Amino acid sequence: MSDIATIQGACRCGQVTFALSARPVVTMACHCVGCQKMSASAFSLSALFPVESFKVTSGEPVIGGLHGEARHYFCPHCMSRLFTRPAGVDAFINVRSTLLDHPEQYAPLMETWTAEKLPWVTTGATRSFPGLPDPQDYPGLMEEYARRSA
Ligand SMILES: [Zn+2]
Numbered sequence: 001m002s003d004i005a006t007i008q009g010a011c012r013c014g015q016v017t018f019a020l021s022a023r024p025v026v027t028m029a030c031h032c033v034g035c036q037k038m039s040a041s042a043f044s045l046s047a048l049f050p051v052e053s054f055k056v057t058s059g060e061p062v063i064g065g066l067h068g069e070a071r072h073y074f075c076p077h078c079m080s081r082l083f084t085r086p087a088g089v090d091a092f093i094n095v096r097s098t099l100l101d102h103p104e105q106y107a108p109l110m111e112t113w114t115a116e117k118l119p120w121v122t123t124g125a126t127r128s129f130p131g132l133p134d135p136q137d138y139p140g141l142m143e144e145y146a147r148r149s150a
């Protein structure tokens with residue numbers, strides 16, 4: 001554990017900051033229409049972390065997006081989309097990787113919802129799923145990510 005430096009993240013305005021004490025377990029790009037709208041771009045980029053490694057260090061994130069079962073948290077001031085607590089997933093938190101220091105380190109291993117992808121988009125991800133991966137795909141994806149980032 002002691003060799004893992006804390007990863008810092010912040011929203012656009014800096015009111016909300018957060019820290020992670022573990023490495024991501026997997027990184028991804030999501031092409032779903034919801035991500036296209038919420039990111040005001042072609043896709044969203046995120047990194048999945050063990051939830052216990054995550055801590056908000058300043059500011060008070062608020063719920064945004066659809067206010068549905070998946071809880072999307074935003075900065076109350078600059079409205080940056082920060083992180084998601086996916087519905088039914090308690091062990092992991094999905095953090096927008098472009099908010100992290102050194103976002104270039106979190107190239108997406110996989111891409112999801114390619115069925116809704118804008119036709120001219122490429123992400124460099126090496127694993128593609130038309131929707132979400134099956135739950136049983138995750139151990140293999142995490143293993144591959146750990147191997148690749150070792
Ligand atoms: Zn902000």
Ligand SMILES: [Zn+2]
Nearest residue numbers: 030031032035
């Ligand atoms: Zn999405």
